Amino acid sequence: MPSQPQLDAATRRFELNTSLRSLLLSGLDLPDDPEHVDFDEPLFGRGLELDSLDTLEIVSILEEEFGVLVSDEDRTIFGSINKLADVIEAEQQ
């Protein structure tokens, strides 16, 4: 059985992922139904088709909404919503 703090952390993470997903979909003008975008889906290439302006959008959203500064050199973090959320969680601790 997971402990209460573990459950709380999982809930917070789910909420972070969900809000990040809706910020990204609306910021990137993607019409997708949020439920269809998996938290582990690659953001570039095989998954959502994003370009360099979209990278700017993601970098801007992280800074404006979460106060997290990343650059396009941090390539791996653009891997998926979960990877971005990892960075936000690490910064916020």
Add this chain to the structure above:
Amino acid sequence: MTQQSRQQQPTQQQPIALVVGASRGIGRATAIEMAAHGYRVVGWYRSDAAADAEVARQIADDGGWYQGRRTDITDQQQVREGLSDLRRTDGSLQAVIVSAGITRDGLAGTMSLEAFTGVLQTNLVGSFLVARGALRAMRKHGGSIVLMSSTSGIRGQAGQTNYAASKGGVIAMTQALAKEAAPLGIRVNSLAPGFVDTDMFRAMDPRTRASVTDHIPLGRVGRPAEIARAARFLAGPDSSYITGQTLVIDGGMTS
């Protein structure tokens, strides 16, 4: 999805202009000029709070809107915080004018590394940090960025290797930024003043100062307001088809 160019969107919100280096000289005149033309002006300065308060007073007396903020543009964190404050200001950021700049003249053979990098840090790196933030802030609705170069960035003067390098860098950076920013509906230009009557000019060696007019066909140094009007032109919709350019304003000196 963002392949095609975005156009600068007309907005119902009041336009905001960020003027960096607004406490004195050309920046001060630009803040006053922008406020007189209906922009809500946010002005950044490095340390001179008394001079900033004076700008605030003058703009308020003229019926304009101004908010000053101490923000050192050599510090990435301060630039981020300044832009984050700006997002909470009512209105839409349409124009960013970077007038902040310093000189530390001296001959290259005896110049300290600190004097060289210090000037680059403010004039070039600081301009980059503000421009980077401006691209993010204006990415959805477009706008205009005006950077400050100098005729010294076109023709290097003895005693100014640091300053000339920084201002030449601003011209090249303007061209590169303009190409990147165009798809976002953001234009980027710079101004290259010759000699302008400000604290920076008055700090020059008196003999050089006295002789400069000999090289200026119009026979006088420029006034800050004359640069400010050009800044407003490049910052606003009247220059909607101009980007990547450096406008020289020098009384004919380099012609």
